[in-house]
Amino acid sequence: MxxxxxxxxxxxxxxxxxxxxxxxxxxxxxxxxxxxxxxxxxxxxxxxxxxxxxxxxxxxxxxxxxxxxxxxxxxxxxxxxxxxxxxxxxxxxxxxxxxxxxxxxxxxxxxxxxxxxxxxxxxxxxxxxxxxxxxxxxxxxxxxxxxxxxxxxxxxxxxxxxxxxxxxxxxxxxxxxxxxxxxxxxxxxxxxxxxxxxxxxxxxxxxxxxxxxxxxxxxxxxxxxxxxxxxxxENNLEAPDVFKLFKVLGFFGYDYDTLPLSIDEAIEELTKTIETNNGHIHLHIHEHTHQNIRDFINNNDHHH
Ligand SMILES: Nc1ncnc2c1ncn2[C@@H]1O[C@H](COP(=O)(O)OP(=O)(O)OP(=O)(O)O)[C@@H](O)[C@H]1O
Ligand SMILES: [Mg+2]
Incomplete structure (x- = not known):
C-alpha cells in the first residue's frame, strides 16, 4: 500500500x-x-x-x-x-x-x-x-x-x-x-x-x-x-484537562475504567460507573490521597 x-x-x-x-x-x-x-x-x-x-x-x-x-x-x-x-x-x-x-x-x-x-x-x-x-x-x-x-x-x-x-x-x-x-x-x-x-x-x-x-x-x-x-x-506537553481531572478523582478513590480524553468520554465513563455502582459514585480521602495529589501537581506544573 x-x-x-x-x-x-x-x-x-x-x-x-x-x-x-x-x-x-x-x-x-x-x-x-x-x-x-x-x-x-x-x-x-x-x-x-x-x-x-x-x-x-x-x-x-x-x-x-x-x-x-x-x-x-x-x-x-x-x-x-x-x-x-x-x-x-x-x-x-x-x-x-x-x-x-x-x-x-x-x-x-x-x-x-x-x-x-x-x-x-x-x-x-x-x-x-x-x-x-x-x-x-x-x-x-x-x-x-x-x-x-x-x-x-x-x-x-x-x-x-x-x-x-x-x-x-x-x-x-x-x-x-x-x-x-x-x-x-x-x-x-x-x-x-x-x-x-x-x-x-x-x-x-x-x-x-x-x-x-x-x-x-x-x-x-x-x-x-x-x-x-x-x-x-520531558517535552513540555500536558494531557487534556478532563484527563487530568479524572486522574485526580482517582486519588480520591474513583475507580475508573479508562481515563476520558474528552467531556463526551467523561460523561460515558461517569454514566457507566454510576450504573454499575447502584447509582452512586464513591469518593473518599485515603492515606495517600494528599501525597498523590502533591506529586501529580509537581509533575504537571512546569512552573515549579
Ligand atoms: N529561518 C530560520 N532561521 C534560523 N532558525 C530558524 C528559522 N526558522 C526556524 N528556526 C529555528 O528552528 C527551530 C525549529 O523552529 P520551528 O518553527 O520549526 O518550531 P515549532 O515546533 O514550529 O515551534 P512553535 O510551537 O513555536 O510553532 C527553532 O529553534 C527556530 O528558532
Ligand atoms: Mg510552529
Whole structure:
C-alpha cells in the first residue's frame, strides 16, 4: 500500500546552523488524521515546510503518494498537498480575499467561471461568504486564518497540512474549525496532518500522535501518548484537562475504567460507573490521597 506521506530520515539545519530536524521518520496512510505535538521550537513548522517543498533537504526524504516531492512540478504538488501556514500573514499576499483564494485555481489553469465557483465554495466552507472584496491585510487574525484555509481548500488537495489550526480562534470558531477538519477527513477522505498545542482539541482531531522534539520522541494513539507522563514532562506537553481531572478523582478513590480524553468520554465513563455502582459514585480521602495529589501537581506544573 502506498502511503499519503513518507518522510524518511529527514535532517534539516537552518543556514545559521540551528539544527531543527534530526532523522525524522513519519509514515501517514491515506485518510488518516495525524497530529504532531512538541514544545515551541521543536521543529514542527520546519517539518511542514518540507512537506510541500518550501524547504528542501539534501536528500530525497519526502514522498507524497509514493512520488518524491523534488520530482514533482509545482502544479502537481498543489493538487496533492496544501499547507495552511501557522501565520496567515505568510499565506495571504494578494490585494483582495478573492484574489488570494483564486490564486491556486488560476495557477492550475482553470477557467474564470470555474475559479469563481471554487472561490465561492471555499468561502462558504469557512463561513466567510461575502468577504470577496475585503483586503486580507485588514481582517482580524481569526478571519485571516479562515481565508488562509479557504485559499488552500480552493485547490481541493488530497492532503491538508495545517499548522496550529485553532490558535487564537474564539470558542465558536474553534469548534467550527474542528468540525470542518473532521468533515473534510470523513466525507472527502482528505488526509490531515496538523501541529497543535491545543491538547483539549487533540483527541477529536487525531488517529495518531507524534511527539516531535527535533527527533521523533514517541508515537501512538492520543491515549497512549497522554498516559506517558515521562514523555509529557520531558517535552513540555500536558494531557487534556478532563484527563487530568479524572486522574485526580482517582486519588480520591474513583475507580475508573479508562481515563476520558474528552467531556463526551467523561460523561460515558461517569454514566457507566454510576450504573454499575447502584447509582452512586464513591469518593473518599485515603492515606495517600494528599501525597498523590502533591506529586501529580509537581509533575504537571512546569512552573515549579
Ligand atoms: N529561518 C530560520 N532561521 C534560523 N532558525 C530558524 C528559522 N526558522 C526556524 N528556526 C529555528 O528552528 C527551530 C525549529 O523552529 P520551528 O518553527 O520549526 O518550531 P515549532 O515546533 O514550529 O515551534 P512553535 O510551537 O513555536 O510553532 C527553532 O529553534 C527556530 O528558532
Ligand atoms: Mg510552529
Amino acid at each position: 502506498i502511503n499519503a506521506i513518507d518522510v524518511t530520515n529527514l535532517n534539516y539545519s537552518y543556514p545559521d546552523g540551528t539544527k531543527a530536524l534530526d532523522g525524522i521518520d513519519i509514515k501517514i496512510e491515506e485518510g488518516e488524521k495525524t497530529v504532531i505535538v512538541g514544545p515551541n521550537g521543536a521543529g514542527k513548522t520546519t517539518l511542514f515546510l518540507h512537506l510541500n517543498g518550501t524547504l528542501k533537504s539534501q536528500g530525497k526524504n519526502v514522498s507524497i503518494f509514493g512520488r518524491n516531492i523534488s520530482e514533482m512540478a509545482i502544479e502537481e504538488r498543489i493538487r496533492e498537498i496544501g499547507i495552511i501556514f501557522q501565520d496567515p500573514d505568510d499565506q495571504l499576499f494578494m490585494p483582495t480575499v478573492y484574489d488570494d483564494i483564486a490564486f491556486g485555481p488560476l495557477n492550475m489553469g482553470l477557467e474564470n467561471k470555474e475559479v469563481d465557483e471554487k472561490v465561492k465554495k471555499a468561502l462558504s466552507i469557512v463561513g466567510l461568504e461575502g468577504f470577496e472584496d475585503k483586503v486580507p491585510h485588514h481582517l482580524s487574525y481569526g478571519q485571516k486564518k479562515k481565508v488562509a484555509m479557504a485559499s488552500v481548500l480552493s485547490m481541493e488537495p488530497k492532503i491538508l497540512v495545517i499548522d496550529e489550526p485553532t490558535a487564537n480562534l474564539d470558542p465558536r470558531s474553534r469548534k467550527e474549525l474542528i468540525k470542518l477538519i473532521n468533515k473534510l477527513n470523513k466525507n472527502q477522505g482528505i488526509t490531515i496532518i496538523m501541529a497543535t498545542h491545543d491538547v483539549n482539541a487533540l483527541p477529536q482531531l487525531s488517529d495518531r500522535v507524534y511527539v516531535l522534539n527535533h527527533k521523533i520522541i514517541a508515537q501512538g494513539s492520543p491515549r497512549e501518548i497522554f498516559s506517558d507522563s515521562t514523555v509529557l514532562k
